Amino acid sequence: MSAISISDLCVSYGDTQVTTDIGFEIAEGESFALVGESGSGKSTVLKAIAGLAPQWTGTISVFGQLRTHGIDRPFARQCQMVFQDPYGSLHPRKTIDATLSEPLAIHRVGDQDRRIEAALDAVGLDRRFRFRFPHQLSGGQRQRVAIARALMLEPRILLLDEPTSALDVSVQAEILNLLKRLRREQGLTYLLVTHNLPVVSFLCDRLAVMRQGRVVETATADQLKDAELKSAYARELLDLSSPHAA
Amino acid sequence: MAPLLEVENLRVSFPTPRGRVEVVRGVSLALGRERLGIVGESGSGKSMTGRAILRLIRAPGRVTAERLDFEGRSLLEASEREMRGIRGARMSMVMQDPKYSLNPVMTVGAQIAEALIMHSHLSRQEIRQRVQAMLEAVRIDDPERVAGLYPHEVSGGMGQRVMIAMMLAPEPALLIADEPTSALDVSVQAQVLDIIDGLVRNKGMGLILISHDLNLVSAYCDRILVMNRGEVVEECASGRLQEATHPYTRGLLAAIPRIGETREELPVLDRSAWEPAA
Numbered sequence: 064m065s066a067i068s069i070s071d072l073c074v075s076y077g078d079t080q081v082t083t084d085i086g087f088e089i090a091e092g093e094s095f096a097l098v099g100e101s102g103s104g105k106s107t108v109l110k111a112i113a114g115l116a117p118q119w120t121g122t123i124s125v126f127g128q129l130r131t132h133g134i135d136r137p138f139a140r141q142c143q144m145v146f147q148d149p150y151g152s153l154h155p156r157k158t159i160d161a162t163l164s165e166p167l168a169i170h171r172v173g174d175q176d177r178r179i180e181a182a183l184d185a186v187g188l189d190r191r192f193r194f195r196f197p198h199q200l201s202g203g204q205r206q207r208v209a210i211a212r213a214l215m216l217e218p219r220i221l222l223l224d225e226p227t228s229a230l231d232v233s234v235q236a237e238i239l240n241l242l243k244r245l246r247r248e249q250g251l252t253y254l255l256v257t258h259n260l261p262v263v264s265f266l267c268d269r270l271a272v273m274r275q276g277r278v279v280e281t282a283t284a285d286q287l288k289d290a291e292l293k294s295a296y297a298r299e300l301l302d303l304s305s306p307h308a309a
Numbered sequence: 310m311a312p313l314l315e316v317e318n319l320r321v322s323f324p325t326p327r328g329r330v331e332v333v334r335g336v337s338l339a340l341g342r343e344r345l346g347i348v349g350e351s352g353s354g355k356s357m358t359g360r361a362i363l364r365l366i367r368a369p370g371r372v373t374a375e376r377l378d379f380e381g382r383s384l385l386e387a388s389e390r391e392m393r394g395i396r397g398a399r400m401s402m403v404m405q406d407p408k409y410s411l412n413p414v415m416t417v418g419a420q421i422a423e424a425l426i427m428h429s430h431l432s433r434q435e436i437r438q439r440v441q442a443m444l445e446a447v448r449i450d451d452p453e454r455v456a457g458l459y460p461h462e463v464s465g466g467m468g469q470r471v472m473i474a475m476m477l478a479p480e481p482a483l484l485i486a487d488e489p490t491s492a493l494d495v496s497v498q499a500q501v502l503d504i505i506d507g508l509v510r511n512k513g514m515g516l517i518l519i520s521h522d523l524n525l526v527s528a529y530c531d532r533i534l535v536m537n538r539g540e541v542v543e544e545c546a547s548g549r550l551q552e553a554t555h556p557y558t559r560g561l562l563a564a565i566p567r568i569g570e571t572r573e574e575l576p577v578l579d580r581s582a583w584e585p586a587a
Contacts, residue, residue: 100494101465202351231350231521236564236575243574258495261566265575288569303495304568 064127066091066220066252067112067142071121074104074111081107082276085121089269091219094246094253096263098300099273105256108273109222112254113144125220140170143213147225149205153197159183159208160193166215182211185248186241203234210241214249223255227262239265260304264288272297313483313515314340314362317376321357321539324369333357334539340483344509344516346526346547348561349536355519358536359485362517363402364392380482398428401476403505405488407468411460418444418456421475428479443474447504466497470504477508483515491520502529523550523561535561 065088072085082104089095097105110116112123114135123130125141143166146152153162163179172178183190186207197205206226213221226242227235243266246253255267263270264287272280272294280294292298321333333354338345347355361372364384377384379400387395404410412420421440425431431439444452447470460468469489476484486505490498506529509516520526526533527547535543535558543555553559560578 100496232523233350233561233564233578236566237577239566240574240577261568261570264568265566265570265572290568300496301568303499 064091065089066093066126067095067254068124069108069112069122072108072111072119072123073121074107074116074119076107076116076118080276082111085273085276085278087271087278087281089252089254091126091252092250093269094255094267096255096257096267096270097273098257098260098263098270100258100300102275103273104276105273106224109144109224109254109256112142113222114138115144136170140216141218142220142222143216143218144222144224145206145209145213145226148229149202149209150197150229152209153205155197158194158196159200162197162208163212163215166212170216172216178215182214185214185245186211201234202230203237206230206234206238207241210238210245214245217249219250220252220254223253225257226255228257228259235262242266260287260301272300312339312341313380314338315376315378316362317374319358319361319374319377320372321354321361321366322371329371332539333361336536336539336541338534338541340515340517342482342513342515343532344506344518344530346530346533347517347519347536348521348523348526348533350521350561352538353536354539355521355536356487357539359402359487359517359519363396363400363485365402394428397424397476397481398479399481400483400485401479401481403469403472403476403484403486403489406492407460407465407472408492410472411468413460415459416456417458417460417463417471421456421471421478424475424478439478440474443478444471446477446508447471447474448500449474466493466501469493469497469501473501473505473508477512480512481514483517484509485517485519487519488521489518490525491522498525505529523558524565 067089070086072082073080074082085108097108099105107116111119117132125138130138160179163182164175167175167178179193180190183193188204188207192200192204227238230238239262245251257263264284267284269281269283270287271278274296280292280297282292286292290301292301317337319333319336320331322329322331336358347358349355360366366372374385418440421443422436425436425439440456441452444455449455449467449470463471489505490501493501518526518530527550530547533545533547533550534541535555537557543553543558545553563576564578566575
């Protein structure tokens with residue numbers, strides 16, 4: 064059974080239709096990337112899945128369950144999202160402890176103390192960070208907190224919206240290693256949005272290239288490595304990603 | 310010929326509750342009409358170096374240097390009034406994000422014209438023509454229409470091109486570009502850098518390109534300075550970046566994922582290799 068299955072997905076914001084007939088399947092345990100330039104609708108697809116863009120038609124199903132348009136608690140326990148900007152996605156006046164315990168309170172999960180410590184351990188943060196505020200943390204540490212928050216409900220799918228594009232290359236490497244390790248240890252399924260093809264090559268098994276709200280090509284990571292992308296646009300992106308190596 | 314810009318032992322410090330902290334610690338560089346790249350992580354002092362050269366650091370920040378000469382004049386001794394004559398006219402800066410650096414209530418054309426009115430004595434007709442010519446130079450297709458738009462009506466890539474047009478309109482001798490493309494898409498990045506590159510070459514200007522992206526800097530510069538914790542740790546010709554020796558530079562290079570990645574894990578920086586224990 065596929066972890067995420069999407070067909071004929073059209074998302075609109077008001078009168079503007081952003082994506083047209085998006086369809087893909089992601090197997091359980093797979094890591095799948097959506098790539099494209101800004102405005103191609105890749106983040107919108109993620110938002111529709113997470114319930115942040117409720118104006119959509121088509122079908123979104125997660126582990127065989129159709130997603131509803133409203134707030135969907137069982138769905139939220141399966142599928143959590145990590146946002147691009149670690150400076151904007153944590154509440155500035157809540158401690159890390161409060162941030163991490165909020166999903167547990169919403170879903171009435173007990174054993175908070177142990178779960179928070181386990182999550183901090185999983186993302187490689189020292190326990191002394193637990194009662195600090197976001198402004199006392201560096202960008203990389205904040206992104207670790209955001210990943211820990213997404214893991215609190217022990218989801219099986221993580222939606223990652225450009226998780227490293229706001230970070231330095233050295234910190235990016237740490238977060239990418241962390242994401243790779245978490246996926247191995249917890250058997251997670253990833254849906255990653257990025258415009259960075261080398262990141263796809265490191266972290267993902269398959270990718271879909273989007274342009275102007277449509278999927279123009281799906282390929283495997285091996286095809287990306289061998290530069291065997293078929294569509295003209297995908298090749299253009301590939302060229303732009305490696306002009307310096309040439 | 311004397312170099313365009315000479316900096317010796319530049320230091321920038323800011324006060325904190327625990328005393329003054331130096332964010333730039335003794336940077337020296339000499340720049341001719343060439344393209345120099347400054348790379349480093351956030352907090353390495355690369356942007357502060359660029360700002361200090363333009364004397365844009367305000368109190369309580371403090372800038373000291375043994376020497377800060379631009380076109381044979383000492384910037385340390387220049388008055389604020391003289392600095393206004395230099396900034397924009399002889400030396401200008403392209404900032405990171407066009408969304409925050411353009412005036413939201415002025416049309417694009419008026420903003421480019423403002424730079425010209427400040428620094429030259431051209432007639433209105435001539436200014437109009439120069440604005441159009443600059444917009445064409447940054448490859449904007451319909452300059453007449455774009456000149457009448459407000460910043461929120463243009464895309465990020467176009468906004469950045471407008472900013473470049475504005476900065477280059479008075480034909481400065483030195484352009485400092487502080488992360489000019491990190492707010493832009495990969496597909497637009499190359500375009501914007503190619504435009505900067507072309508204009509710098511054609512006009513024989515000096516360029517300081519500040520970025521955290523080693524590969525990008527090595528593609529567009531002749532010489533690279535690598536900064537860490539406010540100091541220049543390595544200087545090399547851009548073609549020889551792969552031969553860099555400092556562990557910090559090597560660590561940064563190794564941490565970049567590649568297309569066709571075979572490494573199971575990316576190497577992370579082991580800071581203890583060059584930093585004294587805190």
